[in-house]
Amino acid sequence: MKTSSFFDSPKRWSKRKHRLLGKYLPPFSAKLGSKAPLIYCVDGFAGKAKYDNNQPGSPLLIAQIANKCAAWKKPVTLKLINVEADPENYKSLCYITQSWESSGIVTNLLGKFGEAVPKIISHIGNAPALFFLDPFGPTSVKFADLRPILERNQQATELIINFDVDGLRRIVDSINSRDNNLQASKRNKTNIANVTEIIGSNKWKVEVESGSVATHEREKLLLHEYITNLSSYGYNVASYAVRKDVGKTPKYYLIFCTRHADGIKLMNSFIREEEDELIRDSAxxxxxxxxxxxxxxxxxxxxxxxxxxxxxxxxxxxxxxxxxxxxxxxxxxxxxxxxxxxxxxxxxxxxxxxxxxxxxxxxxxxxxxxxxxxxxxx
Ligand SMILES: C[S@@+](CC[C@H](N)C(=O)[O-])C[C@H]1O[C@@H](n2cnc3c(N)ncnc32)[C@H](O)[C@@H]1O
Structure with missing residues (x-):
């Protein structure tokens, strides 16, 4: 899909992603907010906050959840930090979230997520935090950007990452191309470096470069290596294939990282509910x-x-x-x-x-x- 039309209206699978976030964030906030005075949600690729057909984008959904948390019998302060690199989208983001921004619940940052990470980490201190990383395509989240998040001492650090393994596999396939002129070999080197930076290691190269592995196996390998790397920081990591319809190939994977068994249990059931909806829709x-x-x-x-x-x-x-x-x-x-x-x-x-x-x-x-x-x- 063209990124220029992304914000026309949310696709069915984007709505599913929003529903999962919307179902997960309140119990996450309730559980952690009962112990911590302040918790954070970081929307690292925030977008316009509202689609052109008026449907809410992730920052607006999260801000609305923050309102609900504040109105609970035992109120919880959920703050939201949004990062958006595109100045036009940022303008819309600030406009839609202005009332939350002026009350200090929302902070909007213009720039690239990777560059904003150190600032965010120091700003949130030791507060519990959920990072929602929803970029276009596979190349905007480098593993090095995730390390400071994964290494936080705060046990209640969780991530939901939109991982475009199909896009990543396409880059890998272009590396396998037989062109061996100087330009192609330079391009190959850059692509190898990029995939390695995204995954966080280069074990994928040996198997994938052999060229004997089927497409879906190549994707499985990339996904598996990514999950292994995330898990090595002490996280329970599980992945959900987001598809347009039952039986269709995944659009992307939502990778869920938590240090708590309860988090996995909750998200597991929410996904099952969404899958049942998908079955109902398809029927x-x-x-x-x-x-x-x-x-x-x-x-x-x-x-x-x-x-x-x-x-x-x-x-x-x-x-x-x-x-x-x-x-x-x-x-x-x-x-x-x-x-x-x-x-x-x-x-x-x-x-x-x-x-x-x-x-x-x-x-x-x-x-x-x-x-x-x-x-x-x-
Ligand atoms: C898939 S959209 C986000 C959609 C949004 N999460 C939602 O559900 O409503 C990705 C957004 O990330 C922005 N973006 C692209 N590269 C970025 C980067 N390096 N850092 C932060 N934002 C970036 C794009 O301009 C776009 O608005």
Whole structure:
């Protein structure tokens, strides 16, 4: 998509990204705001704050959430720092957020995110912070820009990064081109340096340069190396493929980094809810069929299907982990299958296994929480 038309109206997948941010930020703020006097959200690629069709952009959505946080019974002060490099977009950003800016809730910075990071880090001090990084394409977030964020002592530091692995793979593919004149070799060197700067390491080169790896495998390799590098700073990292429709190739990945298991658990369920919406949208209107709509409730059918699958996965896991808990089981699968099974799916499936006497609870009762010991009965 042309970047010039990006702000005409939000695409369906952009709305999904906004909904995920909008669902995640309030519980993040509630949890951390109960302990810290002030928390931050940093929108590193803020945009115009409003689309041309009047729909809110991420800075406006976040500012509205800050209002809600301030109105809670136990108020939480959520402040927002926006960075925008394009002067025209910045003008719109300042105009739309002016009332928050004058009350000190919003700070708008004109410039490149990477260059603004040191200033932001020193400004927010040790406050809990969520960084939302939503650039155009793959080249604007260098791994070196992320290091000062990843290295913060504050445990409550989280990131949501829009990672355009398809765009990155295209750069990698251009490196593989057979042109070997001086100009091409110079271009190749620059591209190799750029991809390495974005990913944060150059292991990708060996496998990808061999040229024998299929397109989606090359993307998987790049994504995996990026996630490994982010994880090495002590983060739980999970990725969600944002697609236009069910079965379509990803537009980009949302990479979620947190040091708390609760964060992953929350985001996992929010993603599952969005995926169910996607299934519902793709299925169209059930009213077109003459049978009762339940028969065509695709989400219900999908829920049943995935619960059968989850039961099989858990039973396999239990063969090797005979003593466990619900929390441990979910923690295991949530990374492997991020966004695939809702919290309700885990609860339902484990309840069923207890009822079927495949699991025995430590306290002998049927109802459990995440920490009750569970013993597998083969
Ligand atoms: C995908 S848009 C952001 C959309 C916005 N997050 C939303 O959801 O409403 C990316 C924005 O980043 C800006 N931008 C591009 N390069 C940048 C950089 N290096 N630092 C900060 N902003 C940048 C672009 O001008 C554009 O407005």
């Amino acid at each position: 169209g209107n059930p009213a077109q069929f003459l049978l009762p709509s339940e028969e065509f409730d695709v989400v219900q059918q999908e829920t049943q299907r995935r619960r059968v699958e989850l039961r099989q996965l858990i039973l396999k896991y239990l063969q090797e982990n005979t003593q466990t808990t619900r929390g441990q089981i979910r923690h295991h699968f949530v990374f492997e299958r991020f966004g695939e099974f809702h919290d309700k799916d885990y609860n339902f499936t484990l309840k069923e296994l207890i009822q079927d006497v495949r699991l025995q609870t430590g306290h002998g009762r049927k109802s459990i929480n995440d920490t009750v010991p569970l013993t597998f009965i083969p």
